[in-house]
Amino acid sequence: MAQNTTKTVAASTWVQLTNDDIAAATFQNNGSNAVFILATPDATDPTSTSGAIRYNPGAGERSTVTLAQLFPGVTTPVRLFAYAPQGGQVLISHA
Numbered sequence: 636m637a638q639n640t641t642k643t644v645a646a647s648t649w650v651q652l653t654n655d656d657i658a659a660a661t662f663q664n665n666g667s668n669a670v671f672i673l674a675t676p677d678a679t680d681p682t683s684t685s686g687a688i689r690y691n692p693g694a695g696e697r698s699t700v701t702l703a704q705l706f707p708g709v710t711t712p713v714r715l716f717a718y719a720p721q722g723g724q725v726l727i728s729h730a
Contacts (some may be wrong), residue, residue, distance in 0.1 A: 663695030666723030
């Protein structure tokens, strides 16, 4: 299901940003703390930040970059998760 929203990321908690399998998304760290973004092959919450990309406040990606391009080591990446040790907010938009 398509969405265009800002999700709150509670401190030290993985939050699924996507609400369905996707190939690409636009996202931006709208908070004041660093956020780790990780793609997974399913809806299972990650267990560590290993392999995640750190995005500082204001940083993000446009939907012209696919999840497979961002995370080439993940077999069939279709879900995005965010983790913020001190909490944060992430804008997410996808079809």
